[in-house]
Amino acid sequence: MASLAVEEIQQRENRWVIADLRGKSGRIHTVAVPVLVKNGINAWQTAAKIEEGSLLRSVNKVGKVGESLSDWAIWPVVTESARQIGIERFSAHDLRQTCAKLCRKAGGDLEQIKFLLGHSSTQMTERYLSSEQEIAVAVNDSLGL
CATH class of the missing domain: 3.90.15.10 (Topoisomerase I; Chain A, domain 3)
Structure with missing residues (x-):
């Protein structure tokens, strides 16, 4: 920058x-x-x-x-x-990782976060996110079943 x-x-x-x-x-x-x-x-x-x-x-x-x-x-x-x-x-990478996590938590698409960070693969982005399962707000709650 x-x-x-x-x-x-x-x-x-x-x-x-x-x-x-x-x-x-x-x-x-x-x-x-x-x-x-x-x-x-x-x-x-x-x-x-x-x-x-x-x-x-x-x-x-x-x-x-x-x-x-x-x-x-x-x-x-x-x-x-x-x-x-x-x-x-x-470290400088903490800024990138925090940005990625905040984008994901706000509903950001994994593929778009990959582009934002300039990663060549979504696997690298997933490693950045070090995702953990959220039981309290499960992804399948919004299915409407």
């Missing part, structure tokens, strides 16, 4: 996406951007007066916006946020 350019945020099929992300093994996929996230991006672009180039940029002590931001500049912000909510041991 540190190298994300404004130009990579595009409209496709009437929604905002991060277009043509290159993942592991050179696979390219597109990620839908939730409206709340796009609103935050718009607010940042307006405040920082960013129209093109790198979206995420440094801000110095006097408020001057720089030209870019490194991965290593982002990581302390993420880990401090995790620490503030009580998570001491944390």
